[in-house]
Amino acid sequence: xxxxxxxxxxxxxxxxxxxxxxxxxxxxxxxxxxxxxxxxxxxxxxxxxxxxxxxxxxxxxxxxxxxxxxxxxxxxxxxxxxxxxxxxxxxxxxxxxxxxxxxxxxxxxxxxxxxxxxxxxxxxxxxxxxxxxxxxxxxxxxxxxxxxxxxxxxxxxxxxxxxxxxxxxxxxxxxxxxxxxxxxxxxxxxxxxxxxxxxxxxxxxxxxxxxxxxxxxxxxxxxxxxxxxxxxxxxxxxxxxxxxxxxxxxxxxxxxxxxxxxxxxxxxxxxxxxxxxxxxxxxxxxxxxxxxxxxxxxxxxxxxxxxxxxxxxxxxxxxxxxxxxxxxxxxxxxxxxxxxxxxxxxxxxxxxx
Numbered sequence: 001x002x003x004x005x006x007x008x009x010x011x012x013x014x015x016x017x018x019x020x021x022x023x024x025x026x027x028x029x030x031x032x033x034x035x036x037x038x039x040x041x042x043x044x045x046x047x048x049x050x051x052x053x054x055x056x057x058x059x060x061x062x063x064x065x066x067x068x069x070x071x072x073x074x075x076x077x078x079x080x081x082x083x084x085x086x087x088x089x090x091x092x093x094x095x096x097x098x099x100x101x102x103x104x105x106x107x108x109x110x111x112x113x114x115x116x117x118x119x120x121x122x123x124x125x126x127x128x129x130x131x132x133x134x135x136x137x138x139x140x141x142x143x144x145x146x147x148x149x150x151x152x153x154x155x156x157x158x159x160x161x162x163x164x165x166x167x168x169x170x171x172x173x174x175x176x177x178x179x180x181x182x183x184x185x186x187x188x189x190x191x192x193x194x195x196x197x198x199x200x201x202x203x204x205x206x207x208x209x210x211x212x213x214x215x216x217x218x219x220x221x222x223x224x225x226x227x228x229x230x231x232x233x234x235x236x237x238x239x240x241x242x243x244x245x246x247x248x249x250x251x252x253x254x255x256x257x258x259x260x261x262x263x264x265x266x267x268x269x270x271x272x273x274x275x276x277x278x279x280x281x282x283x284x285x286x287x288x289x290x291x292x293x294x295x296x297x298x299x300x301x302x303x304x305x306x307x308x309x310x311x312x313x314x315x316x317x318x319x320x321x322x323x324x325x326x327x328x329x330x331x332x333x334x335x336x337x338x339x340x341x342x343x344x345x346x347x348x349x350x351x352x353x
Contacts, residue, residue: 004192008087009067026066027239043078064237064249065106088137105196105249110139114199116146123165124311127269135265141170145204148175165308167271176207189246196249209250270312
C-alpha cells in the first residue's frame with residue numbers, strides 16, 4: 001500500500017519528528033487485536049501499557065483507519081506506540097452504555113450511506129446516519145442499492161422523495177446484481193482518499209466492496225424475506241485498497257445508531273429547519289409550541305415534512321440527553337478522583353514517620 005499521508009497527519013509527523021518509516025495504518029480490528037500496514041509490510045500489533053492505562057474511554061484505543069506510530073518487534077509483530085490525531089471520526093453512542101461512545105472508523109473522507117430500495121428504505125434512518133457523518137467531519141453520499149428489485153419508476157420516486165426531504169443530497173442508485181450504477185460509484189473514488197460504507201445488515205455493503213475489488217473477499221447475505229431485517233454478516237471492521245489506490249472500509253451492519261453530542265451536526269442534517277429558525281419570533285425558540293415559530297408554520301403549511309420535523313425533535317432530544325449524561329458521568333468521575341486523592345493523602349499523613 002502506497003503511503004500518501006493526509007495533510008494533517010503529515011504536518012503532525014513533521015512537527016513531532018516522526019519518520020514515514022515509523023508510521024502505519026490500522027487495517028483490521030478484532031476487539032483489541034490489530035493488523036497494521038506500513039508500505040508493503042503487514043504486521044500483527046498490540047498497544048503499549050501506556051496507551052491502555054491512560055485511555056479515558058474506548059475511543060482512545062486504535063480503530064480502523066487510524067494512523068499510528070509503531071515499533072516492529074520482528075517480521076510479523078509490532079507494538080503501537082501512539083495513535084496520531086484524527087482529522088475525522090465515525091462514532092455512535094455505545095450500545096447499552098450511557099454517556100460512552102463507540103468509535104467505528106477514523107480518518108474517513110467520505111461515507112457511503114447504503115439503503116436497499118425495498119424493505120430497508122427509511123428517510124428517518126438516513127437523517128440519523130447523516131447526523132453521525134456531519135458530527136465526525138465526514139462527507140456523506142447516499143447509495144440506494146438493489147434497484148433491480150423495483151421498477152425504474154419506483155426508484156425514481158424514492159430518489160425524488162429523498163431530494164425533497166434532504167436538500168443538496170448526493171445520491172447514487174445501483175444494483176449489485178446487474179452492476180448498473182456501479183461505474184457511477186467507482187467514479188467517485190479518488191486515489192489515497194478513504195471511504196466507508198454504512199448501513200443496516202443485508203443492504204449490500206459487502207457485495208459493493210466485493211464488486212469494487214473484483215473478487216469475493218467479504219461474506220454476503222441478503223435481507224430476510226420473513227423478518228424484513230438484515231442478517232448480520234460483517235462482524236469486524238476492515239480496510240481494503242482498490243486498484244486505483246483509493247481505500248474502502250467495511251463496517252458491521254448497525255440497527256442502533258445513537259447520535260452523540262454535536263448540535264452542529266443536527267443543524268447541517270436538517271438544514272431546512274436551520275434556515276427557518278432566523279424567522280422565528282424568539283431567538284431561543286424550541287420549535288415545539290411557541291407563538292411565531294417559523295418551523296411550526298412551515299410544518300402547518302406543508303413546506304416542511306411532518307416526518308422530518310418529528311425526526312428532528314427526536315434526534316435533538318437524544319443529543320441533549322447524551323450531552324447531559326456525559327456531563328453527569330464526568331462529574332461522577334471527578335468526584336471519585338477527589339475521593340481517591342483524599343484517601344491517599346490521609347494514608348500518607350497517618351503513616352508512621
